[in-house]
Amino acid sequence: MTLDLVLFWIPGAVAIGATVAVITRKNASRALIYLVVSLLAVAVIFFMLGAPFAAALEVVVYAGAIVVLFLFVVMMLNLGRSSVMRESRWLQPGMWIGPFILVAILAVVFAYAFASVDGVDTKGEMVGPRAVGEALFGEGPYLLAVELAGFLLLAALVGAYHLGRRYLEERRELS
Amino acid sequence: MDWFWLVPALPLAGFLVLFVTEGKLPDKVVAFVGAGSVGMAALVALGVGWQFVASGQSSFSLPLWTWIAVGDFTPSITLYLDSLSLVMTGVITGVGFLIHLYATGYMWQDHEEPKGYSRFFAYMNLFVFAMLMLVLGDNLLTLFLGWEGVGLCSYLLIGFYHRDPANGYAARKAFVVTRVGDTLMALGLFLLFWEFKTLEVQAILADADSLTPGMATGIGLLLLGGAVGKSAQVPLQTWLPDAMAGPTPVSALIHAATMVTAGVYLIARMQDVYLLSADAQHVVAVVGLVTLLISSFTALTQTDIKRILAYSTMSQIGYMFMALGVGAWSAAIFHLMTHAFFKALLFLASGSVILALHHEQDIFKMGGLWKKLPIPFWSMAIGSAALVALPLTSGFASKDAILLTAYDNGGWLYWGGGALAAGMTALYTTRMMIVTFFGQAKTEPHDDSKANMWLPLVVLGILSIGGGWFGIAVLDDLLGPIGPLDHFTPLALVTIAVPILGVLVGWVVFSGRVNVSAVVESGLGNGLRRYWHGGWGFDWVYDRVFVKPFVAMARINKNDVVDLVFRIAAALARGLHYVGALTQTGRLRWYAANLGLGLVLVLLIVLEVL
Amino acid sequence: MAIEVPVFHVLILAGILFLLGLAGVLVRRNIMFLLMSLEVMMNAAGLAFIAAGAVWGQPDGQIMFMFILALAAAEVAVALGIVLQISRRFDTLDIDAASDFNG
Numbered sequence: 001m002t003l004d005l006v007l008f009w010i011p012g013a014v015a016i017g018a019t020v021a022v023i024t025r026k027n028a029s030r031a032l033i034y035l036v037v038s039l040l041a042v043a044v045i046f047f048m049l050g051a052p053f054a055a056a057l058e059v060v061v062y063a064g065a066i067v068v069l070f071l072f073v074v075m076m077l078n079l080g081r082s083s084v085m086r087e088s089r090w091l092q093p094g095m096w097i098g099p100f101i102l103v104a105i106l107a108v109v110f111a112y113a114f115a116s117v118d119g120v121d122t123k124g125e126m127v128g129p130r131a132v133g134e135a136l137f138g139e140g141p142y143l144l145a146v147e148l149a150g151f152l153l154l155a156a157l158v159g160a161y162h163l164g165r166r167y168l169e170e171r172r173e174l175s
Numbered sequence: 176m177d178w179f180w181l182v183p184a185l186p187l188a189g190f191l192v193l194f195v196t197e198g199k200l201p202d203k204v205v206a207f208v209g210a211g212s213v214g215m216a217a218l219v220a221l222g223v224g225w226q227f228v229a230s231g232q233s234s235f236s237l238p239l240w241t242w243i244a245v246g247d248f249t250p251s252i253t254l255y256l257d258s259l260s261l262v263m264t265g266v267i268t269g270v271g272f273l274i275h276l277y278a279t280g281y282m283w284q285d286h287e288e289p290k291g292y293s294r295f296f297a298y299m300n301l302f303v304f305a306m307l308m309l310v311l312g313d314n315l316l317t318l319f320l321g322w323e324g325v326g327l328c329s330y331l332l333i334g335f336y337h338r339d340p341a342n343g344y345a346a347r348k349a350f351v352v353t354r355v356g357d358t359l360m361a362l363g364l365f366l367l368f369w370e371f372k373t374l375e376v377q378a379i380l381a382d383a384d385s386l387t388p389g390m391a392t393g394i395g396l397l398l399l400g401g402a403v404g405k406s407a408q409v410p411l412q413t414w415l416p417d418a419m420a421g422p423t424p425v426s427a428l429i430h431a432a433t434m435v436t437a438g439v440y441l442i443a444r445m446q447d448v449y450l451l452s453a454d455a456q457h458v459v460a461v462v463g464l465v466t467l468l469i470s471s472f473t474a475l476t477q478t479d480i481k482r483i484l485a486y487s488t489m490s491q492i493g494y495m496f497m498a499l500g501v502g503a504w505s506a507a508i509f510h511l512m513t514h515a516f517f518k519a520l521l522f523l524a525s526g527s528v529i530l531a532l533h534h535e536q537d538i539f540k541m542g543g544l545w546k547k548l549p550i551p552f553w554s555m556a557i558g559s560a561a562l563v564a565l566p567l568t569s570g571f572a573s574k575d576a577i578l579l580t581a582y583d584n585g586g587w588l589y590w591g592g593g594a595l596a597a598g599m600t601a602l603y604t605t606r607m608m609i610v611t612f613f614g615q616a617k618t619e620p621h622d623d624s625k626a627n628m629w630l631p632l633v634v635l636g637i638l639s640i641g642g643g644w645f646g647i648a649v650l651d652d653l654l655g656p657i658g659p660l661d662h663f664t665p666l667a668l669v670t671i672a673v674p675i676l677g678v679l680v681g682w683v684v685f686s687g688r689v690n691v692s693a694v695v696e697s698g699l700g701n702g703l704r705r706y707w708h709g710g711w712g713f714d715w716v717y718d719r720v721f722v723k724p725f726v727a728m729a730r731i732n733k734n735d736v737v738d739l740v741f742r743i744a745a746a747l748a749r750g751l752h753y754v755g756a757l758t759q760t761g762r763l764r765w766y767a768a769n770l771g772l773g774l775v776l777v778l779l780i781v782l783e784v785l
Numbered sequence: 786m787a788i789e790v791p792v793f794h795v796l797i798l799a800g801i802l803f804l805l806g807l808a809g810v811l812v813r814r815n816i817m818f819l820l821m822s823l824e825v826m827m828n829a830a831g832l833a834f835i836a837a838g839a840v841w842g843q844p845d846g847q848i849m850f851m852f853i854l855a856l857a858a859a860e861v862a863v864a865l866g867i868v869l870q871i872s873r874r875f876d877t878l879d880i881d882a883a884s885d886f887n888g
Contacts, residue, residue, distance in 0.1 A: 004788035004789050004790050005790050005791075005794065007788055008788055008790045008794060008795070008798075009794070009798075012794075012798045015798070015802060016798070016801055016802065016805070019802055019805045019806070019825050020805060022805075022809065022818075022821055022822070022825060023805060023806070023808060023809030023812065023813065023818065023821075023822055023825075028815070028817050028818070031817075031818060031821060032821065035821050035824065035825070038802075038825065038828075039828060042802075042828055042831075042832055045795075045798070045832065045835075046832075046835050048787060048788045049787060049788065049795065049835055049836060049839040050787030050839050050842070051835050051838065051839065051846070051847050051850075053847055054831075054835055054846075054847040054850045054851070057850070057851065057854055058828075058831075058854075061854050061858065062824070062828065062854070062857070065858065066824065066857060066858060066861050069861055069862070069865060070817070070820070070821065070861070070865070073817070073865045073868060073869065074817065076869070077817075077868075077869075077872050077878070083815075083878075086815075087815060090813075090814045090815065090879070091812070091813075095812055096808075096812060098768070098811070099768070099807075099808045099811035099812050100808070102768060102771050102772065102775075102807075102811065103771075103804045103807055103808050103811075105775055106771060106774065106775055106804055106807070107800065107804055109775055109778045109779060109782075110778075110796075110797075110800040110803075110804070111797075111800075112782065112784070113778060113782055114793055114796040114797060114800065115793070116782075117792055117793055117796065118791065118793045119791065119793075120791065120792045120793070120840055121789050121790065121791055121792065121840070122787070122788070122789055122790055122791075122792055122795070122836065122839040122840050123787075123789070123839060123840060123841065123842040124787045124788060124789040124839075125787060125839075125842040126787055127838065127839075127842060127843065127844050127847065131844040132844040132847045132848060132851075134844075135843075135844040135845060135848055136844075136848050136851070142848055145852060149852055149855040149856075152855060152856065152859050153855055153858065153859055155859070156858070156859030156860070156862045156863050157862065159862070159863045159866065160862040160863055160865070160866045162866075163863065163866030163867060163869065163870055164866050164869060762880075763819075763880050764810065764811055764814075764819075764880065767807075767810045767811055768811055771807055771811070
């Protein structure tokens, strides 16, 4: 039990540290690398909690696809040294006060809310991809949600295509 | 008989073709589609009718599909054929085809706009389809659908010459006035559904005995309301004379042969309900009698040839209602059929005259036409003879059956009223014939009608004469005994004599052999004439009682008091919008912070801290 | 096989990650960082679901995580398109500059 807790908090600490770095770094590329670290740490936690499929998805889709998408945009926007300077200008220490108060209040509320589940342990069972797939596509309640997710992704595809295309066309007009 | 569905489907297909092509087809193709679809429907109907009669079945139903299924309420689209609907189908498709054929010629010279020809036939085909659904539907919902469909087509076709606002007004009047009746009828249908939990005609009729007399009277009177509106009977008759604004074939098809007889069909169809209520039956008979008298007197004073025929249509349908009221169901349907023949003939012949005189409808501006327009004249003469019910014509057979049954079942009052009106019919018909076709020629007719116009006249002329024999030979079997056909009792002889007397009197008076101008020009005569000419003041009364107050109320309520409530709601929403808009600073992080605060709030509420 | 820990701890970790993400959203003005912070927040929510699923040993937690994943992917695709638009039109990535969008 204690060993499990230690095992749990090693990637947990990594995730927290990396996330702190994500929100404080001034260079976008570095922040992204930290984000990947954070996500990988969470993926490890998923695996340990008995969700190997979710862990794999976390690595493949989050750390793989989504962050790479971020990287593409960072490269397209060519965020270099000038943007780092600008970030330092924007990130005044005084800016942290307001958000810190709000986050502190929320933290108290969260702590209070989570206290109600004190004493409940995770089961320690592996739930493999097969069980997930059966629950998702079988006679479960999720079929409609799967369809809706499909719609959402299609809409996002169309929307992203539209926004990106306009960008290119206008640039061509200007040049 | 499985091909039966083609009968309504063909006109519908014709309508769809004309509707989809939006008048882009050449006029010859339009004529072919428009008249051909109805003609083919008539052929199919003939074949089906032959089979039906030969098979000796009493009814035949052809379920097509279920319309909607709501719990126990599953009205189906089912075609139902029995002797009553067979006769109606025959009339609608047969007479309908002849009128369509005539219209291909009539409308050729007579549409104002380039696409009018196609539009006309699209409406006409739709009308035939709706009318067939009305008579063939096996439940009252289908009937009501057709009922409203023919009302729509009637509206569209009365206002066919839409460039003249007066025609649009006439169309609206017809629509609104019949709507009064339709509302009553809908209430009647609701009551029927309430009582029987179904609208299937046969189920209702089979179970009709379970109605209490009061309920039967209520349903009967409400359905009568619908019938009165559609069939232009007192007190909802005022729309029919104005409906003559439509093209003449429309008047022939819709406002003489078929649609206006839908009320007769409805009551005949629901006869078992009426049999349960002597009161309702009595009201039907009285409505018929009153209409019959009022309109035949009115017809005597009209000068517009189509309005004369319109009033005569009203009075003939009055005969049918009277027949229904006294229980002479078969006689009523028989008269419906013969009336469809001779009134369609009269209308079409008058259409030829009107066309030849370049849209002159005033009979006093005609005259001396009989030599120049032989086919219209002879058609008109045959039609008039049948209308007057001279012996050996079809009208004679059916009207005699009605009058004699009216005497047997109803007594002196109905027979006397009917006979009086028959005399008046003879009088005004003779007047119309003499003024139109004899005397001095006042105009130069210009008749270039082709075979497609005179052929229907000839066929309808033959039917107007021979239809009576057909009726006695066939309908007697199909519908049940039509009535006492013994023409050698004193009463029957008087009944025969009255119209002949009327014709003689009319001939004497209107050909100028006896000068009656002193009577007509006297104060009383003049007053009566004007009173009758205005349709006994119904329009005047309705105008004062309904139209003017309604318009006045609309004017008072111009700013719409009821709408105030909604405007307050709108103002409230607008105020809230301004308040809400203040928070819309466009600063995303401000929104995010507020979201966080909201999250705190919601969590606290969920955790029951607050 | 899998670890057995009090779910309280997992939820605390998820809460911390969530709040860090929220702080990032509130503090950063650069849209790119803002979006990254959003990803962190969603990931935290996914962690909470996985934890709940692990308590019962049922796949439902993972399924909800997958839906969050789909949502995140859709959101990023559209949001990055908008980022490109903003940087092109306003020549900046300052989220406050985009308040001209209002109205």
